[in-house]
Amino acid sequence: MEIFDKSKKINLITKIIFIGFITSVSFHLFCHNILKLGYPYKTFLFAAHDRFNDFFNIYPLMKNLDPFHNITFGTHFPVSIIIEYLWTLMDKKISFIIYLFIFITYYVYYNYKFIYSNSEKRQSIISLIIISFLSYPFIFAIDRGNIEIYLYLFLSLFFYFYYIKKNEILSIVFLSIAIGMKLFPAVFLVILFKDKQYKQLFLTIVVTIVLSIGSLSLVSGALLDNIKLFISVLSNYSQLYIIGSPGHAAGLGFNNSLFGFIRLAGPNIYMLNYYNNAEIVLRAYLIFSLFFFSLISLYILLKENVLWKQIALLVFCMNLLPYVSADYKLIHIYIPLLFFLISKENSSFDRLYAFLFGFLLIPKAYYIISKMITDSGRADINIGVILNPLLMISFCMLIIWEGLFYKKEINSGMVAKV
Numbered sequence: 221m222e223i224f225d226k227s228k229k230i231n232l233i234t235k236i237i238f239i240g241f242i243t244s245v246s247f248h249l250f251c252h253n254i255l256k257l258g259y260p261y262k263t264f265l266f267a268a269h270d271r272f273n274d275f276f277n278i279y280p281l282m283k284n285l286d287p288f289h290n291i292t293f294g295t296h297f298p299v300s301i302i303i304e305y306l307w308t309l310m311d312k313k314i315s316f317i318i319y320l321f322i323f324i325t326y327y328v329y330y331n332y333k334f335i336y337s338n339s340e341k342r343q344s345i346i347s348l349i350i351i352s353f354l355s356y357p358f359i360f361a362i363d364r365g366n367i368e369i370y371l372y373l374f375l376s377l378f379f380y381f382y383y384i385k386k387n388e389i390l391s392i393v394f395l396s397i398a399i400g401m402k403l404f405p406a407v408f409l410v411i412l413f414k415d416k417q418y419k420q421l422f423l424t425i426v427v428t429i430v431l432s433i434g435s436l437s438l439v440s441g442a443l444l445d446n447i448k449l450f451i452s453v454l455s456n457y458s459q460l461y462i463i464g465s466p467g468h469a470a471g472l473g474f475n476n477s478l479f480g481f482i483r484l485a486g487p488n489i490y491m492l493n494y495y496n497n498a499e500i501v502l503r504a505y506l507i508f509s510l511f512f513f514s515l516i517s518l519y520i521l522l523k524e525n526v527l528w529k530q531i532a533l534l535v536f537c538m539n540l541l542p543y544v545s546a547d548y549k550l551i552h553i554y555i556p557l558l559f560f561l562i563s564k565e566n567s568s569f570d571r572l573y574a575f576l577f578g579f580l581l582i583p584k585a586y587y588i589i590s591k592m593i594t595d596s597g598r599a600d601i602n603i604g605v606i607l608n609p610l611l612m613i614s615f616c617m618l619i620i621w622e623g624l625f626y627k628k629e630i631n632s633g634m635v636a637k638v
Contacts, residue, residue: 240582260600264583275365288449298435299400357550473594477545532556
């Protein structure tokens with residue numbers, strides 16, 4: 221078997237991202253300048269008038285530590301609220317510049333640690349620039365200014381200190397902060413359980429609870445009242461962003477969740493009218509999600525010993541299974557991607573895995589597939605809402621199929637030195 225090494229992986233992914241970016245930009249320029257089409261045809265990003273507003277819209281709410289009276293931004297978990305509050309201690313424009321500067325500096329350096337090669341200095345620098353700056357998740361996340369970029373920061377630090385530096389304390393802290401920020405990173409507790417790190421697992425849960433209660437106690441209002449308000453906001457958010465109404469689906473645009481894919485199957489699901497039976501559909505999807513995650517977890521615990529594949533399966537669960545999963549969450553795909561690059565394990569499917577990683581990181585807004593209005597106020601649900609979940613499901617199936625039916629040539633779980 222030909223070894224598809226780190227250099228070949230990087231070169232292939234670099235080419236896919238570069239071609240995907242150039243093709244998409246050219247397509248949207250053609251639509252705008254030649255066909256004279258406006259939004260959403262002129263860009264693969266969210267509406268330009270709302271640029272960076274995931275940061276600026278929450279600024280006044282977090283400045284007063286009173287977010288739970290807002291249906292959209294009151295859904296932020298307590299640890300996120302406190303982190304977002306810290307950015308309001310400065311002028312908002314200066315704060316935003318520093319906010320992006322810190323993240324981008326960290327992001328590039330983290331990628332550099334995995335991508336750069338002394339033996340191919342020039343090529344690795346070119347690849348670093350293309351993979352870092354021309355990928356759709358990065359551009360979309362920066363365009364929104366969403367706090368998800370700092371969730372990525374803490375999660376990537378958890379994996380770095382857990383696997384590379386073997387620092388138990390820092391890995392606990394960073395994973396606890398990540399779970400406290402958005403809850404869904406709790407899927408990575410599966411890895412601690414698989415590694416029989418029961419003490420670390422217990423301490424992570426405890427630290428997360430302490431951070432969450434401590435953060436919630438700092439928010440304006442009484443603790444119990446804030447909990448009630450938070451639950452109420454989640455319910456209102458569900459009605460607007462998850463259930464929606466005929467002709468309106470606020471959470472469906474720029475979304476990569478499996479639920480979004482299912483909703484686009486049509487207004488009727490298994491002969492049930494969606495809007496009249498939304499609670500039944502949501503409950504059924506919740507049961508399915510728990511079942512799906514249980515199967516993935518069981519497979520990881522019993523069978524999968526390749527490090528990057530464990531991470532990839534859990535990242536895909538974190539993205540696919542929520543009812544709404546905005547495209548800035550695709551940035552978490554960088555975590556398994558970078559560990560894939562330095563993995564010592566060789567597989568007959570490495571070239572295909574590299575293709576899948578590459579295609580997940582490129583824009584896909586070539587066709588508008590629904591007339592439903594989203595939170596942009598326009599009908600901007602593009603084909604990426606279908607393609608990205610399909611790519612992640614295919615990725616999961618390929619990993620599991622290989623794990624069950626193909627013998628590994630190298631018993632990996634090992635990574636090269638970073």
